[in-house]
Amino acid sequence: MTENLTVDFVSSISEVSAEEWDALFPIPYPFIRHAFFDALERGGSIGALSGWVPRYGLVYQRTQLIAAIPWFLKSHSYGEYFFDWAFAEAYERYNLDYYPKLVCAIPFTPSSGARLGLAAGWKAEQVLPTIEKKLDELAIAYGVSNCQCLYLEDDLKGEFIQRGWWQRDDVQFQWLNHDYSSFDDFLAQLTSRKRKQIRKERHAVIAQGVEVRVLLGGELDRQFWLEFAQLYQLTYLKRSGHHGYLTPDSFMRLGEALADSIMVTAAFCEQKMVAAALYFYSDNTLYGRYWGCQQEFDFLHFETCYYAGIEFCIERGLSFFDAGAQGEHKLKRGFEPIVRHGVYRFTESPLTPAIEGFCTRERQMLAQYRAQAEQQLPFRKS
Structure with a gap:
């Protein structure tokens, strides 16, 4: 069955049709959709100028596309x-x-x-050898020091590890919906002190004259995306000295192409939008992604980026709320520490043994950190 397999690494998602690509990923994960990559490409957020140069891997058996995987040639981290x-x-x-x-x-x-899309009847173990062989050719052609696959699903991680890749871990914080009937039902599971603190923070937002509205993708027009992009860029400029990773054009394109997967919590003061958080969602998960604000309000970030998202999950019956990377402050708000994974393969160098040892020690350290973080969760002891 694995005979006559070939791999093409193409430089644009437009070189494969949306129907062919999306058919290999029959899951409601919004970020792997053809339209997501297309919006980033056409909007100028990825490409040679950004240091994210697409090299989408397309695996064919003769003329039939049977697997796809998104790779990028990176000149930075x-x-x-x-x-x-x-x-x-x-x-x-x-x-x-x-x-x-x-x-x-x-x-x-x-x-x-x-990360790896497969046609019906195909398994990762059948296509990975062919993909790896082509990666080796690319590595030689570009002088690549290593290959990485980040935040991948557990099954694919296991396949890579069996093939000699090294595992790294990362701890993130995820809110889990334990069949809560309301936000108050969720709060009831917290200690009295934490429960009072969250209520105090939410009331403080209202007391400042701020109204937070939940908007779905179909309600968002061009003017909204122009204002949101401005808030996003202003916030990045204050925090990091640059205008952020996504361009206004990419936001516009995402808003149009993925409207069925977008939710926004927008904060208004005196009828003017002063802050907003952009989310994507699937059938069971809410993903908090991008945030921007024009001026500082006490606790507004927590309200728009966490509490309103939790309420949305409860109302929609979503099981998980993935609020993004880092942020120990999420622990106090009921987000539980979970382990994410990446796999690495390095071209042989004098540093190879040291890096392999570092990966092992790092995983052990992060396991200890996760155990310690769990002790800080605000839930009442049963």
Whole structure:
């Protein structure tokens, strides 16, 4: 069955039709959809100027597309969130080139989900050898130091590890819906002190004259996206000194193409939008992604980025709320520590043994950190 397999690495998602690509990913994970990559490409958020150069892997058996996987040639480590700066610095100290590298990931999206799409009847183990062989050719052609697959699903992680890739872990914080009937039902499961604190924070937002509205993708027009992009860029400029990863044009395109998967919590003061958080959602998960504000209001970030999202999950019956990377402050608000994974394969160098050992020690350290974080959760003891 694995005879006559070939792999093409193409530089644009437009080189495969949306119907063919999406058929390989028959799951409601919004970030793997053809339209998501297309919006980033056409909007100028990914490409040569951004340091995210697409190399989508397309596996064919003769003329039939039977697998797809999104790879990017990277000249930096920004927008990945599975931080590898220590590796890059070590390479620099040894006068070795860490970049470019090949990364299988969803740009600017630290969220676990499907990375390898397969046609019916095919398994990862049948196509990975062919993909790896082509990766080896690309690595030689571009002088790549390593290949990474980030925030991948557990089954695919296991297949990569069996093939000798090294595992790294990351701890994120995810809210779980334990069949809550309302936000108050959720609060009732917290300790009295934490429950009072959250209510105080929510009331403080209202007392400042701020109204938070939940808007679905179909309600968002061009003017909204222009204002949201401005808030997003202003916030990144204050925090990081640049305008953020996504362009206004990409936001416009995402709003049009993925309207059925978008929710926004927008904050208004005196009828003017002063802050907003952009979410995507599937049939069981809410994904908190991008945030922007014009001016500071006490606790508004918590309201728009966490509490309103929790309410949305409860009302919609969504099981999970993935609020993004980092943020220990999420623990106090009921987000539980969970482990995410990445896998790595390095071209042989003097640093290879040290990096392999680092990955092992890091996983052990993060397991301890997760156990300690669980002790900080605000839930009442049963």
